[in-house]
Amino acid sequence: MSGDARFGLGRKVTLPGPLRLDGGVLLSPVDIAYETYGALAPDGGNAVLVCHALTGDQHVASEHPRTGKPGWWSRMVGPGKPIDTDRFFVICANVLGSCMGSTGPASTNPATGRPWGMGFPVITIRDMVRAQALLLDHLGVARLHAVVGGSMGGMQALSWAATFPDRVTAAVVIASTARHSAQNIAFHEVGRQAVMADPRWNGGDYYAAGDPPTAGLAVARMAAHITYLSEAGLTAKFGRKLQAREAKTFGFDADFQVESYLRHQGISFVDRFDANSYLYITRAMDYFDLAEEHGGLLANAFRASKARFCVVSFDTDWLYPTADSRAIVHALNAAAAPTSFVELSSPFGHDAFLLENPELSRMIGGFLRAGER
CATH class of the missing domain: 3.40.50.1820 (Alpha/Beta hydrolase fold, catalytic domain)
Known part of the structure; x- marks a missing residue:
């Protein structure tokens, strides 16, 4: 497909x-x-x-x-x-x-x-x-x-x-x-590397298999989404509040609400966007001068x-x-x-x-x- x-x-x-x-x-x-x-x-x-x-x-x-x-x-x-x-x-x-x-x-x-x-x-x-x-x-x-x-x-x-x-x-x-x-380019490069490090990216050839690099693209989206917000806004919305629990788990689940929020942003994004397009459009933005x-x-x-x-x-x-x-x-x-x-x-x-x-x-x-x- x-x-x-x-x-x-x-x-x-x-x-x-x-x-x-x-x-x-x-x-x-x-x-x-x-x-x-x-x-x-x-x-x-x-x-x-x-x-x-x-x-x-x-x-x-x-x-x-x-x-x-x-x-x-x-x-x-x-x-x-x-x-x-x-x-x-x-x-x-x-x-x-x-x-x-x-x-x-x-x-x-x-x-x-x-x-x-x-x-x-x-x-x-x-x-x-x-x-x-x-x-x-x-x-x-x-x-x-x-x-x-x-x-x-x-x-x-x-x-x-x-x-x-x-x-x-x-x-x-x-x-x-x-x-x-340089800062804009740096954030984009982190996102692109997250996509390309996903084994399912397969050098950009993943369409026939119908198995896109969703994990890498989700991480790219999470990193980019942070840049769209402000520290004051994040603090006001989430602070250090825990996500649906009374205490820290002492593990690597999404203990904090802000972690859960970013994971949701990443997961929902991969359903509507193509990983290769993300690479190409971010590169176009980086070239803009x-x-x-x-x-x-x-x-x-x-x-x-x-x-x-x-x-x-x-x-x-x-x-x-x-x-x-x-x-x-x-x-x-x-x-x-x-x-x-x-x-x-x-x-x-x-x-x-x-x-x-x-x-x-x-x-x-x-x-x-x-x-x-």
């Missing part, structure tokens, strides 16, 4: 390509899984592209077909919500390299008839954006009213403004960065753009701290780009952009509506 059979669900289009990747490979054909909400205006001017994070997918505001859970940003996208589907035609595409229907390592390699596995070419954030541009061409969307994203989605929003400056009217960049730091792509100066990335920008950070986010957002804002200012910036307060760390936050909702809703005038 291929990875597509296990993970690929929902709307999907096969585009002939070829798509030229930053690594020099021509990829063809290209499958892109996506969802749309609302209706495209006759003049095509109301399209909003929402870009998902590392382990996200195209089901931004609709029930996830595997887990049955609501869309990952259903509090933000929908009728009357900040990204109002009564006003905007909202598009969310599964990124290139992922496992919910878009072409990735779990997809069939047309040259062999078998899953790509580790034969899939290494990709970049800019490659993901170019694939999304192919989808927008297919949908008849020449220009975006806005591109919106948090975390890796914010990287895509920045890359959209830099790569297709004539197609972006506004960009919302939340809890993100213009380059991955928007300044490097534009002569070493971040401001150069935005000099051709006429877009408005809204940049948001959270005070407890230590994965992509406020300093990263300020660096983006300084570059935007140097490029004379109209820019709004705010640091919001939240106890929830990096994951705050996914959680209920009235201030964030007001910021995004107001920023998008202002662009309609």
Whole structure:
């Protein structure tokens, strides 16, 4: 059974390509899984592209077909919500390299008839954006009213403004960065090594056996999930409370509630994500350095753009701290780009952009509506 059979669900289009990747490979054909909400205006001017994070997918505001859970940003996208589907035609595409229907390592390699596995070419954030541009061409969307994203989605929003400056009217960049730091890369490498150390990974060739490296992927998810939280948030939620027991067991079971929580996060993750996709997408994030792509100066990335920008950070986010957002804002200012910036307060760390936050909702809703005038 291929990875597509296990993970690929929902709307999907096969585009002939070829798509030229930053690594020099021509990829063809290209499958892109996506969802749309609302209706495209006759003049095509109301399209909003929402870009998902590392382990996200195209089901931004609709029930996830595997887990049955609501869309990952259903509090933000929908009728009357900040990204109002009564006003905007909202598009969310599964990124290139992922496992919910878009072409990735779990997809069939047309040259062999078998899953790509580790034969899939290494990709970049800019490659993901170019694939999304192919989808927008297919949908008849020449220009975006806005591109919106948090975390890796914010990287895509920045890359959209830099790569297709004539197609972006506004960009919302939340809890993100213009380059991955050494610490970010280090955490990703721990996760990748956990996956590759699992004997069932088998060099990435595990699809036919239907026996993926779930143990390694679960550990990778546990390590990454810690970076999405804050110390204050963990302390408030768990502290040193024991898990369903009155005393320590003096063993290696999950004595503490925080241990049980992380194990649950790891176990639930492997049911909806592909291990090879995790390797490829984390590598794409590690390669992301928007300044490097534009002569070493971040401001150069935005000099051709006429877009408005809204940049948001959270005070407890230590994965992509406020300093990263300020660096983006300084570059935007140097490029004379109209820019709004705010640091919001939240106890929830990096994951705050996914959680209920009235201030964030007001910021995004107001920023998008202002662009309609």
